[in-house]
Amino acid sequence: MIKKFIENAGWPRIIIALFLLALFVAAPFVGVRVDTSLSNTLVRFGMNGVMVLAMIPMVQAGCGLNFGLPLGIIAGLLGATLSIEWNSEILAKLSELGTLYKISWLNDLFLTTWREPIGFASAIIIAVPIAAILGWFYGKLLNRVKGDEMMIATYVGFSSVSFMCIAWLLLPYKHPTMVWGYAGKGLRTTISVEGYWLHVLSDALALDINTENIHLYVPTGMLIFFAFVALIVWIFMKTKTGTAMTAVGSNPEFARASGVNVDRMRTIAVMMSTILGAVGIIVYEQSFGFIQLYMGPFYMALPAVASILLGGASVNKAGILNVIVGTFLFQGILTMTPSVINSYLQTDMSEVIRLIVSNGMILYALTRKVRAGR
Amino acid sequence: MGNNPLLRLEHIGKEYYGNRVLSDISFDINAGEIIGLVGENGAGKSTLLNILFGMPVIASTGGYEGSIQIDGRKVSFTSPNQALAHGIGMVHQEFSLIPGFTAAENILLNREVLNASSMRYIFSERVSTLDREAMNGRARSAIHTLGVNISPDMIVSEMPVGYKQFIEIAREIDRKNTRLLFLDEPTAVLAESEAEILITALKKLAASGIAIVFISHRLSEVKELCGRILVLRDGRLITDQPSYTLSTRQIASLMVGRESVRREETPEVTETVSTETDAPKKKKKIRPALKVEHLWVDMPGETVRDVSFEVMKGEIFGIGGLAGHGKLAIPNGIMGLYPAGGTVKTFGKKLTLNKPRAALGKKMAFVSEDRRGVGLLLDEPLDWNITFTAMQTQGRFLVGIPYIFQMRNDLAMRKEARKFIDQLSIKCTGPSQKAGELSGGNQQKVCLAKAFVLRPDILLICEPTRGIDIGAKTLVLDTLKQYNKENGTTIIITSSELEELRSVCNRIAIVDEGKIAGILPASNPAEDFGMLMMGQVRNEEEGEFSA
Amino acid sequence: MTMFNEYWEIVRTFLDAYGVSYELAGLIVLVLIWLLLFLGRGLSFFRFLMRWYQRLIIVTGLVALGFWLFYVGREHQILLDNKNVNGLKALEQVNVSINGGESAELMPGDRDMRKAVGPEFEVKAEILDDNGEVVSTITKTVKIGCVKNMTISLPALAAGSEDFTLPLK
């Protein structure tokens, strides 16, 4: 029974889970509050969850781990910045709509309570088509290089990020909160989303207990949003297309013999991954409070990849459960190690531990014997 | 050496998992002899070679019986290198040459001539530089022995196929101690003239004292080259006699002939079936279920060039032939899995080739010979495996609105899977077990179930009994017969095992070197099929050979 | 952490007792790693011996090279000290140069530092009187070995004592 469980979960996962558990147990003894740690973990979980979800379609369709996540993130960044750039125009257009149909209360809502949700929604609405287009090209590219997807994805991600570095400087953004003050052009490296859609999901329905003994903050809205996206992915994987996608990843020859268009399924999967990446970064930003441009998205793929692998996924099989478990474990370790280890050893080892755990996990997945035929 | 033969086999036998593949093989080989070893696929030739070469697969499956002696001393090899050290060389059917290397580099691969290096002890001999001059010289002399003229500096990838074969043989000759050479189908890729040069070369080689074992399906060549012929059938040595005492026809019948085994039942020929021998008038009235004209298929290692045949509705049609001659390409090509051309008509309607979806749409189903590669989703549960194709092509096992939103109906899938698990008695823990965890026979049943779920009009099956045990074999074949009888489904079976085809089929087509050598009713004597397989009919027609 | 400190203390006392510098100990550890890496396998006995013999020579050569490099390449800090010591009075003014480099001008009570590379160096001291006239010039070759720092007491050097490195015995 226990043996079976260990076999299913895999040693690295169990060790890391036990390590995390030990950290939580040890926390009170070194003066770290468990409740705030837990809150932090939950916040980080919600922030990163959607980006980790973006791994699922590509892994399931046999395109390997999506090291090209930065491409999706770029779409998200474009959506985010454009939503701020056009924020007032969008709101004006919407309130015009309200005036047109003589619904003044709607008009008020647009300009007050709904202002921020509309900003957030517009970011996503702008980002998704961009992500879909980028994903389509990216998918076509990956179909041509079957067998080498991961390495190429990595460098497609890198080169797109560095390409966008030039673009951020040159694109004709005008909004004063976003461009460099002295030059009047070129976007800043970090842009605050305060006043636009800061914590628009995190604070919705948030549970915030702040008494003398307990400080607990649960970003309910963000968690619900994550659950909602996860549900969509889950349902999608159960549709006819989703089933075909899984079969393509499991055995492309079988899928082809069953009349499935393998390349098309892979393209759809890549597009989905890219779109989820775009949505993921916007969710991340609304909680984080800043849009990080330029080299910001550079290494964002690695934590997401490590999370899903930590959750028990392999290079060609991944599910929602893997995402939830993996993200929680990974973010838990990220939250707990700095506080607990640092108070114990009086040194900041979190960065090093993050490097070793996340890359060790990816390495473990890459060197595991994959089934024959691959 | 005295009177001891070069190689003596005594009572060699071998079982794989209780499956006897070789029994009581004994023969001698003397220096300078050329021996022809012939037998059908599965007769045990490759197992015999594996034992002689000490392939790890033999030891890992429990070793072998009997003894092997070289120069009268008993030997037992556990790795191919030991066999090589004892002077046994082998030229495999598929090339093992490095394309970017020159002829000389390939001939001397891992036996390069090295300059002495002062650093060889500190690191190893591998840091010594190559002596190109000496290597070319050795390569040249090895090639020269074969009587061909190939420059040692020629890059292998730029050589014609025939040359590559010579390079392979030259590599074995170059080994200083090679005394016994096994050649597995060396002429299969050669043109007529090249084959002649090779045969002359081999004779020369034998005259220099090297014993040669020549394995080939081209019986005329075997007869021309070899002094003695050994025929293997069903793991037994059927005959060992000088070649002049045998005609090619006799050899062919010895290989396939099972005259002693009378067939107990001839499959009943249903009325709809028309064969070439009977009822030629009826043929016009009944539309063939499948009509294939000038089909070519580009399947690696199994190419067919120009194939035409017709299959009647309700018929069980067999396609036989030796491995590598293209029989597998026919169903694979029709189903669109490999690039194909020509015309294929089902019930009079033209089928779009190269699109699996089109073939599946015509209510055709396919059971692949490559179970693990094409036939199954090894990492997915059984119900997925069984219902996936039907779901994707026929829209079954789904709920929702077509084209807009359709979710799979796990319940229905499981129900269907359970039905087939009972029907075909698949041994498993349930519909959610992974297909990869089943045994070969049960996996084959899953593949059949997958095809049956499609409710096909035409069912194409490749190698239905490959790699499964006897019990499962009968069950699979019986299931097919029964399915044919109950549903009137047209079934096309491709198999290397002639007996199996003869026991279930109405008619059998034999494919030889990419072409159909002939179509005969299954009731014809096995010998006739054997002759077709060996390409004798064609040769006789062309008048090149007379027995 | 404390465990490691204890362990290190043991090693340290051991090394101190035998007068081995820590750097040398580190080098020895590296030698061991080198040896491990050169283990041969799957060879006939003669070849095995040959290989060991030759590899041993190479490894020894490399290690010796390492020690030699350590010896000749080491940079030392030479502290020049012009203070009263053991009854010797500080010099009025002294100009010191090491290996012909830039010279240091030391007044009474001054201390200065110069660097030297290699196991020995030449120190040249020009002793000046109140008027700034050169009274005498002392040139001396000092063997320093692998020691990292050395303090030369200039009054002792000027007095012609052989024992001029601080602390004086």
Next chain:
Amino acid sequence: MRKIFDIIANNAVPAVFIIISAFAIPLSGYSASYLVQELLTRIGRNSFLILSLLIPIMAGMGLNFGMVLGAMAGQIGLLFICDWGIVGIPGMVLACLIGTPIAIVLGIFCGHVLNRAKGREMVTSYILGFFINGVYQMTVLYLMGWIIPITNPTLLLSRGYGVRNAVSLLGIRGILDNLIPTIITGTQGTAQFVNINGGKSFIMMQLPFLEGSIRIPLATLIVIALFCIFIVWFRKTKLGQDMRAIGQSQSVADSAGIPVNRTRIIAIVISTVLACYGQIIYLQNMGTLNTYNSHDQAGMFSIAALLIGGASVSKATIANVFAGVILFHLMFIVAPVAGKNLIGDAQIGEYFRVFVSYGIIAIALVLHAWRRNREREAARRSLRGNKGDE
């Protein structure tokens, strides 16, 4: 038709770079002697690192992204000699001696890992680089000065253990470059370099058409030349032959009795050790060691340079290395200034060259995978042999 495509595909990258440079050089306004001087410096600094990539490519293991392991080993060697205060050529050689066993151990580890991940060596070695970077950081940041004795306080962080971010390599700075001081001058600039190197004599040549003067890192170039000879020699050895065989077909090499896995490990070990030396040469030119960043970019820039030189994932020559260094660094030197002169923003040139480095690797990888898939297709067709011909 295919041949034309192949020629274009094989040489497209260098050609594009030549064109870019041809436009950018006049825009930058640099003088020829400045550019030659800079290029010579960079050839001396970088080519050894790039050359270390050649051997794994020969063994069919693709671009060795794991060369950063060697770079880290070299840095550890440098840290030790800094601590011990060994300077000059002895210091450099000692750093190499210390780095070698570390690089061998890391190389063996890397080789074993890559043997477990056949078919995706590149992505694995890439991640392995990150992983070992974690271990390296742990060693340098926590163990050094705590378990590993570091006595020199100027090397350590104020807390008493862990190495500082920037370590000055004053003791070995430019030591190899200036070992044999060589200067080429034009007729005007004769006098101004005489007093360099403390009045030591140096080789001086005069070329009448040159403006200004150029210092040549002659000793470094000699070391690099020796290394090139080593590679040429290595290709001729049995080991090199085995690697070429494995690079073309692992299964054939295996059936011929060549120890495939062992040979692959040797290839990686050689590459790692050479990368270790390469990093030491690189840093002696730079003069400062950024303990936590210096190795980061070593792999990426070396690989980009090699690919720009016209190499592919499966084939690289010494000529590719030098063509790559020259083209890549020419662009490196001129792009920011050209960008500034053209658009008025130096930052864009900066980002442009980063983009080019990554983009070029991406394109090279795509071309490689694409071509390989096509070749696989072609090989399948050739399997048909005579039978397939109509």
